Amino acid sequence: MLVEKAVEFEATSYRGLFNFIRYIEQLQKYEVDFGEVNIYGESADTVRIMSIHKSKGLEFPVVFLSGMGKSFNQMDSRAALVLHSRMGIGADAIDPEHRVRQATLPRQIIRQSMKLENLAEELRVLYVAMTRPKEKLIMTGMASKLESRVKQCAAHAGRQEELLSYQTLSSASGYLDWILPAFSRNRCFDGLYEQFGLAGNVDNPLYAEKIPVTIRLVSPAGLVEGEVLHQMERAVNEQKIMEIPKQPPREAALKELVEERFAYQYPYEKEKQIPVKVTVSQLKKVGMEESEIGKELFAQEELVPIVPGFLKKDHVAALTGSDRGTAYHRLLECLDYRRAYSITELMAQTEELIAEGKMTKEAAECIYFKSILAFAKSPVGMRMRNAFLNETLKREQPFVMSVPASEADPSYPEDETILVQGIIDAWFPEGDEIVLVDYKTDRVKEVGELKKRYEKQLAYYQQALERTTGKKVKEKIIYSLALDEELVL
Incomplete structure (x- = not known):
């Protein structure tokens, strides 16, 4: 599949290994479904059973x-x-x-x-x-x-x-x-x-006219007779094999070697279950069955059912769950803070994103612009605006870092490590320290509930930022777009 993707990429106007790696990273970032790899070629020594409709366009010997x-x-x-x-x-x-x-x-x-x-x-x-x-x-x-x-x-x-x-x-x-x-x-x-x-x-x-066609009539009795003869021949051959005198091993060392090989046990059997890399979302599965890779550390965002268009009202309760969260994050990633202080300007920016292909029209309909306006005017929003104007605001920053495997599962050895990858919503420097911001669209009654859900998640973000920048994170801020409130951890 990697070769196929490379060939497809070379057919475009882009070239080179660097651009190809960025292309693959973007596909992974937006969770593009690659489909299932076909590991069997048409010339493979296999028997494939399929309907006539599924065979269309294929050829077989x-x-x-x-x-x-x-x-x-x-x-x-x-x-x-x-x-x-x-x-x-x-x-x-x-x-x-x-x-x-x-x-x-x-x-x-x-x-x-x-x-x-x-x-x-x-x-x-x-x-x-x-x-x-x-x-x-x-x-x-x-x-x-x-x-x-x-x-x-x-x-x-x-x-x-x-x-x-x-x-x-x-x-x-x-x-x-x-x-x-x-x-x-x-x-x-x-x-x-x-x-x-x-x-x-x-x-x-x-x-x-000579045509390469042979017609053969087979009766049920003929099929039974052929099967009986086949079984009889097989039984005779098995009997002949059993009558062959058994030869003792040439030497005791050979027998010992065989027993040693079959008795061998892989010493790192437990380590086989340790994943090489997990996402922050996969680390949310701690506490579930041990057979699952990755464990739950914080609850998933609540999914709100999609409401038909004719029932929608200009209120956050009428929006979707996961689609709504994606739309909010996309707008905040591209938000121009110099134009973010009126509903008209926010809607204009959204239309520009749609025209540029960075957001779909359906996703834009999920956004409650009063919440975005409230965020832009909030204390953390104003601090982010200053960072934006100073060109120090970082948004949607991906990271990969190593952590002890025991953090994903206490049963894993402490001396083993795994890679954790994720995306930080936003961060910006203030002096010699860093402020970390994470926006949430969860429907909660009070902003304190978000601390229980995401405190561990932000701890990973803090660890990643401090490792990569060498600076200390002085504040971790969770902003609830549903409540228009911020929470400092």
Whole structure:
């Protein structure tokens, strides 16, 4: 998959390893779903079972096309009330007085049209199936009343046109009703003719044409007989193997070596469960099952159900949960603090972000601009404005740091480390120290609840900032956009 992504990237206007790494980081940042890697190539030595529709566009060396004797599904054309996209509705005529139901001409016409359309689709599906193999196609099917079918095929033996007649195509109830008449005019069909005392038409030019087709008739009794012979042969071979005299080991050292190899136990079995890297959100799972990688340290934000547009009001309670939080963080990441002191300016900035492709229109509808305005006018907002004007405000800063593995799970050894990655909402220097800011959209009754949920999270942020900058974090501020209040830790 990495190679595929690299090839796709090189096809764009960007070039180079640096730009490719930034591209992959952005995909990870916004949690783009890469899909599942296909570890099996089309040339792999495997057997793949799939429907005909799923095989479209693929090719294989050998294809088994099974179930050829199954009847087509024509239930929709047999219903008492038939519906057609162009012809409309067809229904039976009912005489309630005499309690009689009779088919009407519109219903019969619609029914016949639907049947032909279904057959046309089945023909297209059969074409897809028969064009998948590169080397060999094996078609299997159970045929009831085979003798009657073969006699009907004998009636086609003299037909010299390559294409089957309209009557044969339109009266088919399964794939065999097309396949058998098509082969019945060639000598590959002689085996079935002889089975029932019939003969093909040797005068037909199509009879002498050499085609690489073999038709084989297999009965249930023949299948059972073949299986019995196979099992008998297998039992005889097993008996012969058991009669081979057992040879003692060449030397005791060989036996000791084998026992030692099989008795070996990996000394670092517990360490296998330690993840190499976890996100701050994964560290929220402490206290859950030990089998889970990463543990809960702080509660997740409350998800508020999406409200239909016609019920929305200009109030935070009518917004969404996770989508709402993402929209708020995106606006605050790009906020121009010089223009952040009126609803009109905030809405104008949002429209600019939409035009630049940095935010969707649906996400913008989740924002309650009075909360953003209140944040910009709050004490921490004014401090961030000063940092913005001095070009020292850092927003949405990613980090990766190592921590003892025991912080993720107390059962992990203390001398082992794991990597923790996350994104800090905002920070800015004041003097020789740092102020850390984290905004939350959780719906809480009082801002103190956020301390219980996110105190540990901000401790990781503080640790990361102090390591990377060499400066001390003097304040950790949580700002609640739902309550328009700030909390200093």
